[in-house]
Amino acid sequence: MRMSGLDLVRRGSAGRRRAPPAGLGFPLADYPLAIRRRGGRFLCDFKPEAYAAAALAGPAYYVDIATGNDANPGTSWGAAVKSIFAATQLGNAGGVPFQVWVKAGTYSRVNNFTNMGPMVIPTQPAAYRAFGGRVTCWSGHDLSWPATPHATYGNCYAVARSTVTVVLDLLRPNAFGDPAELVRVADAATCNATPGSWAQEGGTLFVRRADGAVPSNINTRVLIVVDAFALDATGKSVYLEGFDFQGGANGGVFVHGSAARHVIAVDCSARYAGGPSHAGDGFLIEDSQGLAALVRCVAASNANDGISFQWTRGGAPTLSPLTIDCRGHDNGRHAHLANNGLACHGGLAAIEIGGDYHDNCGANVLLTDASKLWCIGTFASRSLGDVGRGGSDGPIDFHAAGTSQMWLERTRSAVSTHALMATDIARIRLRQHEKGAGQAELAVGGASILTD
The missing domain is CATH 2.160.20 (Pectate Lyase C-like)
Structure with a gap:
């Protein structure tokens, strides 16, 4: 396994050791963890193989x-x-x-x-x-794709397959660089009219790729309920x-x-x-x-x-x-x-x-019930x-609800309407949190957002 930032602390990196907040309750006696800051990153001595x-x-x-x-x-x-x-x-x-x-x-x-x-x-x-x-x-297996379009829905290719959850285009990335999902539509007729879509009718899967190509196990992956x-x-x-x-x-x-x-x-x-x-x-x-x-x-x-x-x-x-x-x-x-x-x-x-x-x-990060993070x-x-x-x-970037307690140390947020939200009687404590321009903080009812 490649050397990671986790291992660098054991090799002598500088930086003040970070103490966990009082009341966190994480069992550090059972799972020891030393955290230090180095430049803009936090490193720790956690060794997963142990x-x-x-x-x-x-x-x-x-x-x-x-x-x-x-x-x-x-x-x-x-x-x-x-x-x-x-x-x-x-x-x-x-x-x-x-x-x-x-x-x-x-x-x-x-x-x-x-x-x-x-x-x-x-x-x-x-x-x-x-x-x-x-x-x-x-979570699926290769299918026997036909070489010719469906007789009735000529823009689609049909294959025997039920319980489908997702159909992936392995040749087209989404905005994050992962394979793009084809859109599920109501029926084969709608699929026939919609490039980049799929439909399930009984035990038959209908697919119309956005590029019009014949689906294959190389360019299309079908995930199912398993x-x-x-x-x-x-x-x-x-x-x-x-x-x-x-x-x-x-x-x-x-x-x-x-x-x-x-x-x-x-x-x-x-x-x-x-x-x-x-x-x-x-x-x-x-x-x-x-x-x-x-x-x-x-x-x-x-x-x-x-x-x-x-x-x-x-x-x-x-x-x-x-x-x-x-x-x-x-x-x-x-x-x-x-x-x-x-x-x-x-x-x-x-x-x-x-x-x-x-x-x-x-919320990008959510804490509920009586949890502590x-x-x-x-x-x-x-x-x-x-x-x-x-x-x-x-x-919302960070949301604490219920009776939960969240500690944010040298954390950052950006773009979202609310950087922080505390609801019910939850509590968020800040230690050098940096929020983006125009971001709001909201504490509702008996909840609170405090700066240490």
Whole structure:
């Protein structure tokens, strides 16, 4: 893995150590974290691999989409399996923590974590690492596209496929450089009249690409209502590095169910979870009992939130969220309301370092219930709000609601109507926050915005 800013502190960088705010409640005794400022950045001594030590010391299995065979033992590159789920099955059978190295490439659900059905859950602590480049795992599989247009709707191409959530144009980027989505329309007739659209009629998918080209598995990708990566209560600690997830029924990376474990993702992304008729967050981590750390991860173009941490079990939460140098943008797609780049719900205590959250259809950063969040060096800008869709959220960069408490230290905001909003009886405390020209601050009712 490349050297990152996280490691530079251990090599002697200068800068005053930042003390967490009193009352934050993040368990630093269990998850030590030293943060320093260097130039315009904040660096910390967090080492994600330390929370996957057992898996990274365990037996290794190898996956190669190009040359592997699932009948192989998977114990070397020369005997690699073809599917990530097959490597998981081998690791589970070994009965000890294990690691999986995955050769760079694109893995549909035929060969990724899900085995054309539910995800194959690692029942031992597991570490999955990309090798030789990025690994893309997407929630669908190649289709048998016809070579000729539909007999009735001559601008469309039709293929057998149901439960579609998103159709991607792999040749045309959106405003953020990701593959553009084709627009879902009501029926085949409307699709026929609308370049760059798709429609679902029963078990048939109709597609009209904007460029008029014949759809193929090279230029068009169809995501469906299945999981991309979903860890339930039976799953153990997991470490992910170098993975790009596309689609997901509930989330690109969906971790749910009560279990004592750590969830660590490094240099990963989650895009296009959910769709016009199906909700989905990019990274949705709820009710795990342990550290949930995202490092240099990207959550973009998801139907709902980009990154969402939730505690639904009541009582004192034992989920500890940490985000470092993450990005969340273009979340809250289609007609979905009140969606965020980063959100914490349910009384969590969390730390956000150096993130960049923008162009989300809701507050860019949201804190609710009795949660507590320390943002240090975070930048939030260009919130789109959701009023235009019939919602009640205007463009807000940082929003604290309920009885939550948010600390903003050397953070920045820009462009959005409101830099800061505190509602109910929430509290936002500022330590050198820089807001953009013309941005407002709003504290409603018994809420407050204070400068330390």
